[in-house]
Amino acid sequence: MKLLRYGPSGQEKPGLLDASGTIRDLSGVIPDLAGDALSAAGLAKLAALDPASLPAVPGSPRLGPPVSGMKNFVCIGLNYADHAAETGAAIPKEPIVFLKSLGALCGPNDDVMIPKNSVKTDWEVELAIIIGSTAKCVSEDEAMNHVAGYAVCNDVSEREWQIERGGSWDKGKGCDTFGPLGPWLVTKDEVADPQDLAMTLDVDGVRMQDGSTRTMIFGVRHLVHYVSHFITLHPGDVISTGTPPGVGLGKKPPMFLKPGQTMKLSIKGLGEQTQRTVAYE
Structure with a gap:
């Protein structure tokens, strides 16, 4: 999977990039790409999703850092x-x-x-x-x-x-x-x-x-x-x-x-x- 965060700085939402290069919104599934969402179990949950079932993000939004909650x-x-x-x-x-x-x-x-x-x-x-x-x-x-x-x-x-x-x-x-x-x-x-x-x-x-x-x-x-x-x-x-x-x-x-x-x-x-x-x- 290619996981990302998109939107204005400080207001990014989680998303994934589907096989066609379209950004799909993950904000209805997880609050952010942080914490448990990055664990093996969390990633397996995201991998099991059908990208076509997720809302497509229009246009070419700004991309933020692909993870949140970094400590180090x-x-x-x-x-x-x-x-x-x-x-x-x-x-x-x-x-x-x-x-x-x-x-x-x-x-x-x-x-x-x-x-x-x-x-x-x-x-x-x-x-x-x-x-x-x-x-x-x-x-x-x-x-x-x-x-x-x-x-x-x-x-x-x-x-x-x-x-x-x-x-x-x-x-x-x-x-x-x-x-x-x-x-x-x-x-x-x-x-x-x-x-x-x-x-x-x-x-x-x-x-x-x-x-x-x-x-x-x-x-x-x-x-x-x-x-x-x-x-x-x-x-x-x-x-x-x-x-x-x-x-x-x-x-x-x-x-x-x-x-x-x-x-x-x-x-x-x-x-x-x-x-x-x-x-x-």
Whole structure:
């Protein structure tokens, strides 16, 4: 299934995308894509529905983040061998874990705001794991039982603030609109192998990132297991799993975003995002 949330920011309704590409309204079935609706039993209930029995949503409404009720927006740093190489960093011995502010979360096609005084805003296409049931100190064998599905994430980053301003990475990662997620949650049964997904990112029509989850250092199963030993994961939480090479920081010379540009991201089977960059308001 492809599950989504549509409507104005803060007023999104749950929906699903049927085989013809029509959005079907789920608000008569569940209050939101959150909590128990993301559990194995909740997803089985939705999968048993006949999409044709659900109201069709007219037009092309705004899409919001495909889950609600997130408690933790977890990110993994330097998790692609080829990306670590382009930045000159050593291969991590354990996953590098940091948190993105929940205030960064936005819809997949919402504008991305370049922060005030930013000079090094950068892009990162990433595979996001969406948690479906509470995971605390789970084994690798159990980890996938807690995964609802996957989505595309753009881990937008301000590199000066992340790297040159002292302290943790978080200050360069949590700005408003720095976490586009979606367009939908694709349930894990539709993803045969999350470690074999092509992923791309273009800026103004120029291909910047062209990679694959095959080069991830720590895979999905290990990440859910690992993170759950430090942070209890709840339904709707996200683990954004790192980015392949081609980020602006790694270009020679480095390239960074400015207002008026367009980013387009895709991951095979998970859909596309398109964002326009805008100046700080």
